[in-house]
Amino acid sequence: MSTKPSHLYAQDLVAGYTSRPDIRGVNLEVYKGAPAQGITGASGVGKTTLANALVGALKPVGGRVTFNGKAVSRLRLGEKKRYEATVRKVAQNGFFGYDTALTVRRVVEDELRAARKTGRGSGKSIEEVLDLMFLEDRFIDRKLHTMSGGERQRLSIALALTTAPDVLVLDEPTTALDATLKDKVSARLRDIVAEREIGLVVFSHDLNLLSRLTPTVHVLSDGVFVESGSPRDLLTDPHHQATRDIAEAYPEAVRALRSLED
Ligand SMILES: Nc1ncnc2c1ncn2[C@@H]1O[C@H](COP(=O)(O)OP(=O)(O)OP(=O)(O)O)[C@@H](O)[C@H]1O
Ligand SMILES: [Mg+2]
Structure with a gap:
């Protein structure tokens, strides 16, 4: 058996819904056990589109997404499952x-069976x-x-963890959570991801959330990553205009970080 860690790889990925796709050349590598990565960008820039293309829910228009060397869009039924x-x-x-007429018991049981x-x-039991x-x-x-909304967000994360994934892609996972729960959920996620060596990718406009989960963040703008750091x-030294726009949305965080440096 191969000892290489699972590897999800997007190469020159082009994806979207119109003749001018929102994702126009993204490269991203995710390894099981490697540090988490965040992806941020303005609303409507294509974060969810990229997340869907990355997991094989949306077929690329160009480039490719491979998992352990195999094109995700060409997996057969059993492999796809x-x-x-x-x-x-x-x-x-x-x-x-x-x-949504189903009970929590039913969906957790279905996931555990799958x-x-x-x-x-x-x-694990349903309770666990x-x-x-x-x-x-x-x-x-x-x-x-x-x-x-917040209960559903937490249930979705719990369901995703039932199959002990090698790679976990979270799309705005905490938007409906209050500050206390956001703290608890992000701390728990960090622990689980470290313990199980999950390759984590988090899509969010919330740099504060990303700062708790991911050491590196890529800024998506005009279809590509324009800056990573x-x-x-x-927040404190943005180079691209898109990053400056995002930093401006966090004046308090920027002031707090700058004052720490002084
Ligand atoms: N199924 C679809 N059919 C057509 N256009 C779509 C579809 N889904 C998204 N779009 C469009 O693609 C663009 C990118 O949408 P996407 O949902 O990827 O943005 P986003 O960065 O995730 O935004 P947000 O931060 O609001 O979640 C938007 O202009 C959106 O209207
Ligand atoms: Mg989105």
């Missing part, structure tokens, strides 16, 4: 594609799955449509 359990995306807004079928079962994201047992018999460097 294994891939979807190995490289997981948590969709923006807690949208997980389940019928995990076993793809050889990625963890032997929920507890990872601070959801109490009282949620087990609730229907999805009765859950709040630590969240701190991007």
Whole structure:
């Protein structure tokens, strides 16, 4: 068996919905066990489009996405199922594609079954799955449509973790969480990602969240990464106009960081 870590690789990726695709030449490499990466950019710039192309939910218009050397868009059904359990995306807004009339019990059971079928079962109970994201047992018999936005976001993350993914792609994972829960969820995510050596990619406009989860952030603008650096460097010494615009949205963070340097 290969000892090489799982490798998700986007090369010259072009992806989008119109004749002028929003993603126009992105390169990104994600290894299991490597430091996490963040991707930021203005609303509508193409973060979700890139996330979808990266996990194989959207076919590239150009370039390619490979996982361990194989083009993701050409995986056969069985391989695709294994891939979807190995490289997981948590969709923006807690949208997980389940019928919202289903109960939490049913969707967690389905995920645990899928995990076993793809050889990625963890032997965890429903309670343990929920507890990872601070959801109490009282949620087990609730229907999805009765859950709040923040509860759904946390459930989506917990579901994604059931298959012990090698790569986890989070799209704006904490937008509906209050400050306390954002702290708890980001700290828990950091621990789980480190412990299980998950290759993490986080898409967010929230540099504060990214600074807790990812040492490196890429700035997406006009279809490409225009600048990469630590969240701190991007805030205090932005080079590209797109990065300056983002930094300006965080005047308090920038002032706090600058005063630390003085
Ligand atoms: N299914 C679709 N069909 C057509 N256009 C789409 C579709 N999904 C997104 N778009 C368009 O593609 C562009 C990029 O959208 P995307 O959702 O990737 O942006 P984003 O950076 O994730 O924004 P936000 O920060 O608001 O989540 C937008 O102009 C959007 O309207
Ligand atoms: Mg988005």
